[in-house]
Amino acid sequence: MVVAPLLRLPQPGLRCMGSTLYKSQASPMKSRIYSQICRLGGQTAPCFSTSVSRWQTETLDRTRNIGIIAHIDAGKTTTTERMLFYSGFTRRIGDVDEGSTVTDFLPAERARGITIQSAAITFHWPPGDGAESQPLERDPSVPKSTVSHTINLIDTPGHADFTFEVLRSLRILDGAVCILDGVAGVEAQTEQVWNQASTYKIPRVIYVNKLDRDGAAFGRTVREVSSRLAVYPAVCQIPWFEGGNGAFVGVADAINLQGLRWKEGEDGRSVKMMDLEQLDAEESSLAQELRRARIALVELLSEQDEAIVEKFFECDEDHLAVPPMDIIDSLRRCVLDQSSRIVPVFAGASFRNMGVQPLMDAVVNLLPSPPEAPDPEVSIGGVKGGLRRLLSGDLIVEQNEKASAPVKGKKKKKAALQADPKDAISKLQSCALAFKVVNDPKRGVLVYVRVYSGSLDRNSLLFNTNLHLSERAPRLLKMYANDAVEVDSIPAGHIGVVVGLKHARTGDTLLSYAGNKPTPPEPLTSLQLRPIDVPPPVFFTSVEPHSLSEEKRMQESLGLLLREDPSLHVSVDEESGQTLLSGMGELHLEIARDRLINDHKAKASMGRIEIGYRESGLGTSNAITKIFDKEVAGRRGKAGCTAIVEPIDETDVSDLADEDTLLAETIEGNQIIIRAPGLQVDRSSRNDEETSPLLPPGLDPSSLRAALQNGALAALARGPQFTFPMHNTRVTLTLNAEEHLFGNDTTTSALSSAARQATSAALRDLLTGPGTVMMEPVMNVIISVDEASLGSVVHDISSSRGGHILSLDEEVPSSATDASGSPAEDNRPPIDPKRVYAPPDPFETPSVGAEVPVSASRPRTITAKVPLKEMVGYLKHLRSLTAGRGTFVMSVDRFENMSAQRQKAVLAELRGGF
Structure with missing residues (x-):
C-alpha cells in the first residue's frame, strides 16, 4: 500500500502560458528572452544548445488546447476548479454555490450558479513550469504525463440559450472533455454539444461525474454513450463502491491495473494506490471486475489498432500482461483517428475531489497537441477546404478555377490572383481567429485570438476579412487568469490577447501580410477560419434610454455587447422608432439586459420579452407595375418594375431560372427572382464582365440585379397587414427594357425604389384578394x-x-x-x-440485467x-x-x-x- 501525493507544487512565483516564461510579477527579462526567440526564427539562440525551431516545436508538442463540454449542471465548472487547485494554480477550491469560482467571474454567473460565457484559463499538469523548463528529449517508455505540459482550458456554457457561445469556443479547440452526469446519463444538451464537436472533428474523452450521488449508474451511462452518441466507449476506469454497493470511494484503473482510493472529506491531494494483488485481498469482487475491464479494453482496441494486436501476441495472448504504455499509445492513436469511433471513458466525483488527477493525466496522454489536431476548415471565395491546403496554395488554385468558370445568373468574376498562389501564401505572415471579445474595466477591450499559422507580431497590421478593414495591434498579451505579460509575438498553435483593436468582433478572421500591407491579395480578403452560421434570433425586447442624452451611451454599450456576442441582434423599428434587441432565448436576453445595465452602466430600460412572428401570403397577387419618377438630391431618377408575390413552401426548392432570369436566390426564407426578357446580356466579354447594349451608360447587369434585389428585400421587411417580416414568399420582378428603362435617368437608386414600390404594392394587393396570415x-x-x-x-x-x-x-x-x-x-x-x-x-437486478x-x-x-x-x-x-x-x-x-x-x-x- 502506497500513499502518493498527486500534487507537486511548482517553484515559487514561476508561471507560464504557452511559450512565455515569466514570474508572477511579469519578469521583463524573460519577456525579452522570449521575444528574441520569436525574432530569431530558425537561428540558434546563444543561450540554448539546440535550435530555436526545435525548441518551439517541442514546446508546442507539450501544449494542449482543450475545452469542457456538457449538459447544464453536469459539473463542468466544479471539475475545472479542481483542475486549477491540483495544478497549483489556486490555493483553495472554488465553489459554484458560494460564487467563489475562478472561471465563473461574471456577477450574473455567480448569482445564477451557471456558466454564461466561456472562460479561458491556463495551467500546467503535472505541476511545474510547463514545457519550457523541460528537457527536449522524453523517454518514450513512460507516459507523457510524467513531463509538465501547458494546458489552455476553455470552460463552456451548458445552457441551450448559449449554444452559439459553445460553437465559437469549440472552433479553436484541439481536444475536449465531455462530462456526463452519472445519475442522468447522456442528456439532451449533451448530444447537441457532442454533434457540434463532431462537426469540427474534435478528439474527445468522456468523464462520468457525480458517481457519489444516490442513483448513480456508471454502467447504464456507458451503454447510453454507445447508443445515443454512436461511439464505442473504451472503459479505462470503473467506479469503486465500498463493499460492492456502498459509498463511492475511488476508481479502479484498467490501464495500469491498480486501484485509486481517496479519503472521504479531504481535498483529494493524496491518494492510496493499490495493485491488483492488494485489491484481491481487500476487494476481491472489484479485482475480478477490473480484470474483465482490462480484457474488454484490449479486445476493443485490437479491433481498430494492429499494433496492440502484435503486443497481445508478444504477451502470449494474455490480456493482463500487455504493458500499460502500449495501451496508452493505442488509445491515443484511436482517439486521434476518429474513424475508429473509440472514446476513452473515465470515472469520478469532482465535488468530492475524486478522479480529477487521473483525468488530467488522460488529457495530457491521449488528447492531441496543436500539430496533431485535425486540419481546421477554412473558406475562401466560396470554396471550403483544410488550412494545410490553403497554405500549400492548392485551395487558392481551386478558388481561381471556380471564380473563372461562368455561372448562370451570376456575374462572371475575373481571377484576381494571376501570380503564383504559393508566392502569395508565402507572404502571409499570420492567420488568427478572434474567438472571444471581453470588455475589461482596467485594460479595455481584450480580443482573445488563436493563431493558426505563422506568428502574430506586435504592431503588425491586421486585416479583418469579415469587416474588410485593417487595424494595428499595438499590444499583445499572454493571459494567465488575471495576470498578463506583454510579448512581441504569439506563435502558431497558441492562444493570446490583442489589446487596442477598435472593430474586431467575436468570430472574425485576422490576417497579417508581409510588408505591413493594409490589404492582402483579392482571394485572401474572403478567407474565413472555421466559418460558423449564426441561427436566427426568435426572442426580442425593446431597449429605451432614460433620456435623449443617454441614447449615445446606450448605443455604444449595445455595440460592445454585439462585439462580444454576435448571436445578439439590434434593429430599429421604422414605424415606432424603438430599438429592438433580439436573442436566442429568455435567459440570453435577461443576461444581455443585466450586462447592459449593471456592467456597462447604460441608463436604459428594457421592455418585456416578445416573440418574432412572421407574415405570409395565402395566394398569388396580380402583376403590379410601378414607375418611380422623382428628383433626389438634385438629380432626376426614373425607372420601372413589375412585381408578382406568391407563397412558397419551405420544402419547395424548384429552380425557376431560364435564359431570361438574371437572379434566382433565397434569402432569409424568401425567394427573389429577377427576370429581364430581351435584355440581351453578354457574358463573354473580354474583361470577363457582363454587358448589355440596352442598358444606359454606367449601369451593368450586376448592379441592376443588386438594385432590384435590395428594393425587394426592403419591401419584404414589413408585411402589409400585421407589419411582421414576410416569410415563405416568392417575389418575381420583371424588367422590360423598353418600358422600364429611361436612358440616363435610370439609376441604381431609381431601380431599387421602383422594385420596393412594386413589391409593396403587390403585397398590399394580397389584402384585396387571398389575404395574409x-x-x-x-x-x-x-x-x-x-x-x-x-x-x-x-x-x-x-x-x-x-x-x-x-x-x-x-x-x-x-x-x-x-x-x-x-x-x-x-x-x-x-x-x-x-x-x-x-x-x-x-x-442492478439480474432479471433486468443490462437493460434498465x-x-x-x-x-x-x-x-x-x-x-x-x-x-x-x-x-x-x-x-x-x-x-x-x-x-x-x-x-x-x-x-x-x-x-x-x-x-x-x-x-x-x-x-x-x-
Whole structure:
C-alpha cells in the first residue's frame, strides 16, 4: 500500500502560458528572452544548445488546447476548479454555490450558479513550469504525463440559450472533455454539444461525474454513450463502491491495473494506490471486475489498432500482461483517428475531489497537441477546404478555377490572383481567429485570438476579412487568469490577447501580410477560419434610454455587447422608432439586459420579452407595375418594375431560372427572382464582365440585379397587414427594357425604389384578394424527466400547450440539430449496447440485467414540436411538474401558419400589451 501525493507544487512565483516564461510579477527579462526567440526564427539562440525551431516545436508538442463540454449542471465548472487547485494554480477550491469560482467571474454567473460565457484559463499538469523548463528529449517508455505540459482550458456554457457561445469556443479547440452526469446519463444538451464537436472533428474523452450521488449508474451511462452518441466507449476506469454497493470511494484503473482510493472529506491531494494483488485481498469482487475491464479494453482496441494486436501476441495472448504504455499509445492513436469511433471513458466525483488527477493525466496522454489536431476548415471565395491546403496554395488554385468558370445568373468574376498562389501564401505572415471579445474595466477591450499559422507580431497590421478593414495591434498579451505579460509575438498553435483593436468582433478572421500591407491579395480578403452560421434570433425586447442624452451611451454599450456576442441582434423599428434587441432565448436576453445595465452602466430600460412572428401570403397577387419618377438630391431618377408575390413552401426548392432570369436566390426564407426578357446580356466579354447594349451608360447587369434585389428585400421587411417580416414568399420582378428603362435617368437608386414600390404594392394587393396570415416559430423541444413525471408532462405539452409529441426515449433528428451534427456520422451503422462492456451498477437486478436499472426515477426523454409562444416561461412550470428535476432544450424548427382562432388570440394579446 502506497500513499502518493498527486500534487507537486511548482517553484515559487514561476508561471507560464504557452511559450512565455515569466514570474508572477511579469519578469521583463524573460519577456525579452522570449521575444528574441520569436525574432530569431530558425537561428540558434546563444543561450540554448539546440535550435530555436526545435525548441518551439517541442514546446508546442507539450501544449494542449482543450475545452469542457456538457449538459447544464453536469459539473463542468466544479471539475475545472479542481483542475486549477491540483495544478497549483489556486490555493483553495472554488465553489459554484458560494460564487467563489475562478472561471465563473461574471456577477450574473455567480448569482445564477451557471456558466454564461466561456472562460479561458491556463495551467500546467503535472505541476511545474510547463514545457519550457523541460528537457527536449522524453523517454518514450513512460507516459507523457510524467513531463509538465501547458494546458489552455476553455470552460463552456451548458445552457441551450448559449449554444452559439459553445460553437465559437469549440472552433479553436484541439481536444475536449465531455462530462456526463452519472445519475442522468447522456442528456439532451449533451448530444447537441457532442454533434457540434463532431462537426469540427474534435478528439474527445468522456468523464462520468457525480458517481457519489444516490442513483448513480456508471454502467447504464456507458451503454447510453454507445447508443445515443454512436461511439464505442473504451472503459479505462470503473467506479469503486465500498463493499460492492456502498459509498463511492475511488476508481479502479484498467490501464495500469491498480486501484485509486481517496479519503472521504479531504481535498483529494493524496491518494492510496493499490495493485491488483492488494485489491484481491481487500476487494476481491472489484479485482475480478477490473480484470474483465482490462480484457474488454484490449479486445476493443485490437479491433481498430494492429499494433496492440502484435503486443497481445508478444504477451502470449494474455490480456493482463500487455504493458500499460502500449495501451496508452493505442488509445491515443484511436482517439486521434476518429474513424475508429473509440472514446476513452473515465470515472469520478469532482465535488468530492475524486478522479480529477487521473483525468488530467488522460488529457495530457491521449488528447492531441496543436500539430496533431485535425486540419481546421477554412473558406475562401466560396470554396471550403483544410488550412494545410490553403497554405500549400492548392485551395487558392481551386478558388481561381471556380471564380473563372461562368455561372448562370451570376456575374462572371475575373481571377484576381494571376501570380503564383504559393508566392502569395508565402507572404502571409499570420492567420488568427478572434474567438472571444471581453470588455475589461482596467485594460479595455481584450480580443482573445488563436493563431493558426505563422506568428502574430506586435504592431503588425491586421486585416479583418469579415469587416474588410485593417487595424494595428499595438499590444499583445499572454493571459494567465488575471495576470498578463506583454510579448512581441504569439506563435502558431497558441492562444493570446490583442489589446487596442477598435472593430474586431467575436468570430472574425485576422490576417497579417508581409510588408505591413493594409490589404492582402483579392482571394485572401474572403478567407474565413472555421466559418460558423449564426441561427436566427426568435426572442426580442425593446431597449429605451432614460433620456435623449443617454441614447449615445446606450448605443455604444449595445455595440460592445454585439462585439462580444454576435448571436445578439439590434434593429430599429421604422414605424415606432424603438430599438429592438433580439436573442436566442429568455435567459440570453435577461443576461444581455443585466450586462447592459449593471456592467456597462447604460441608463436604459428594457421592455418585456416578445416573440418574432412572421407574415405570409395565402395566394398569388396580380402583376403590379410601378414607375418611380422623382428628383433626389438634385438629380432626376426614373425607372420601372413589375412585381408578382406568391407563397412558397419551405420544402419547395424548384429552380425557376431560364435564359431570361438574371437572379434566382433565397434569402432569409424568401425567394427573389429577377427576370429581364430581351435584355440581351453578354457574358463573354473580354474583361470577363457582363454587358448589355440596352442598358444606359454606367449601369451593368450586376448592379441592376443588386438594385432590384435590395428594393425587394426592403419591401419584404414589413408585411402589409400585421407589419411582421414576410416569410415563405416568392417575389418575381420583371424588367422590360423598353418600358422600364429611361436612358440616363435610370439609376441604381431609381431601380431599387421602383422594385420596393412594386413589391409593396403587390403585397398590399394580397389584402384585396387571398389575404395574409401570421406565422409563428415552432420549436423542436427535447424534455428530460423522471418516470414518475412523464404522464403529467406529456399531457401538459399535448393539451395545454398545443404541442405534438414525436417520440418517447428516441431522438428524432431535426433541421436544427442536423445542421450542427456531422453528416459523416449519420451514415455509420448503429452500435449495439449489448456488445459494449459496462460494469454492473449497484442494486442492478439480474432479471433486468443490462437493460434498465430498477429505479423509480428512471430518466425519460420526450421529443415534441411546440409553438414558441407556449414555451415562454416553461422552465418554471416544468420544474413545478417534476419536483425540480425536469430539464429541456429547444431549437427553432420552422415557421408555421397560425390558425384563425390562435391568430386572433395572439393579436389581442399583442394589442393589449401596447
